[in-house]
Every structure is written in C-alpha cells, then in structure tokens.
Amino acid sequence: MNMSDSIDLYQQIYQVVKLVPKGRVTSYGAIAKFLGVAKSARLVGYAMNLSHFQKEEIPAHRVVNRNGLLTGKMHFSTPTKMQELLLSEGIVVEHDQIKSFPELFWDPSLELI
DNA sequence: CTCTTGACTGGTT
C-alpha cells in the first residue's frame, strides 16, 4: 500500500487504455475495477476528459460505457471523430452504438493477466 | 466549507 498510488491513478488509467488492443473496446467500469476503484467509474470518464491534455495520445475512442454506447463522442474534436476512429479499426458503430459489443469487449481483468 | 455537475454503474419499478 503506497500512499503514492492515488497519485498515479490517472496515469494508470491512461496506461490501461493504451493497452487496449486495436479493434477492441472496453468500458469505464472495467478499467475502474481493474485498478481497484470499481465504484469510481466516473473518475475514469473524467480522466478521459483530461486525456486530451496529456502529452501522449490516448485511444479514448476505445472506451465506451457498459452499453457500448459512444457517450463521450461529443468530447472529441468532432462529434463523428470517435465513430470514424472506431470504424477505421474495424469496429462497426451504428446509431452511436457499437455492434457486437460483447465480442469486441476487452476486459483487462480477464485478458491482461 | 457547501453545492453542482459529470465521457458511469447497478438495482428497482
């Protein structure tokens, strides 16, 4: 238990997001749970909002809510940027919703042993 | 310090 863990919380979130394989997607809750802050899924979303200020590029388009809905698409450069990025990775998105979401879902707790 | 808002989630109605 390091007291400096909380300091790296955002960095850890960015790390996990960057570890998401291309063509896969994950949810805020999955990342939060993996980091041990399952009840703080909102913090993950908040961190994503700050990801634009990060020096490194964060594939935030691979992070959606538990319903596979592109809730944060409006925070990108353009409202359609997120969908285009996902589409360019082979992920089909219709009506702001990812198709075959359960199949494309990537859970760090299960795959990132 | 208090109140509000937000890229969320799970359970209940």
Added chain:
DNA sequence: GAACCAGCCAAGA
C-alpha cells in the same frame, strides 16, 4: 425494455 433512484469520486464556482 425504458425510466428512475442511489452510490461514489473529483474538480470548479
């Protein structure tokens, strides 16, 4: 299956 409520954490006014 959509709508509503409650919990949890952080940042800004």
